[in-house]
Amino acid sequence: xxxxxxxxxxxxxxxxxxxxxxxxxxxxxxxxxxxxxxxxxxxxxxxxxxxxxxxxxxxxxxxxxxxxxxxxxxxxxxxxxxxxxxxxxxxxxxxxxxxxxxxxxxxxxxxxxxxxxxxxxxxxxxxx
Numbered sequence: 001x002x003x004x005x006x007x008x009x010x011x012x013x014x015x016x017x018x019x020x021x022x023x024x025x026x027x028x029x030x031x032x033x034x035x036x037x038x039x040x041x042x043x044x045x046x047x048x049x050x051x052x053x054x055x056x057x058x059x060x061x062x063x064x065x066x067x068x069x070x071x072x073x074x075x076x077x078x079x080x081x082x083x084x085x086x087x088x089x090x091x092x093x094x095x096x097x098x099x100x101x102x103x104x105x106x107x108x109x110x111x112x113x114x115x116x117x118x119x120x121x122x123x124x125x126x127x128x
Contacts, residue, residue, distance in 0.1 A: 008076065014053045015044060016092075019114060021060045031064055046071070057092070058114040059083045065113050072108040075101040078115060 020032045033056075034043060046052050053076070058064055077098040085093050105112065 008053060010051050011053045012047070012050045014055065016055045016057060017044070019056060019058045019060055019064050021062065029062065031060070031062065033066070056112075056114045057081075057086070059086055063113055063115055065111060067111040069110075072110055073112075074107070075105050075109060075112055077101070 017034050020035060022030045022032060024030050030037065036043065044054070054073075056064075056066060077100055079094050079098050080096040082093040082095050085091050
């Protein structure tokens with residue numbers, strides 16, 4: 001399916017996946033996805049040949065690279081949001097326009113960098 005253009009209206013599921021930060025027993029930062037460590041079992045299991053949109057919500061003060069196994073995806077956009085409102089009320093209030101992927105981010109990917117206090121939207125998951 002390489003080269004196929006994805007239509008976000010065809011998405012079967014939209015998932016909001018928050019990134020958060022904690023510390024280990026030594027005070028080192030530990031980045032969590034949906035309140036889970038990287039070594040814990042996967043909770044997102046797309047069906048074969050499905051289309052999903054994953055919104056990675058980064059309210060942390062750190063950029064966070066994300067690597068997804070067994071699938072490829074396209075970055076749709078990034079958007080800034082009101083972090084304080086999200087943290088206090090769980091409401092995503094966008095504070096700026098969507099930003100398209102940079103030139104080097106276009107095309108099929110298995111990794112992306114979620115920038116500080118923004119949302120990275122992904123499209124297309126052929127399933128695991």
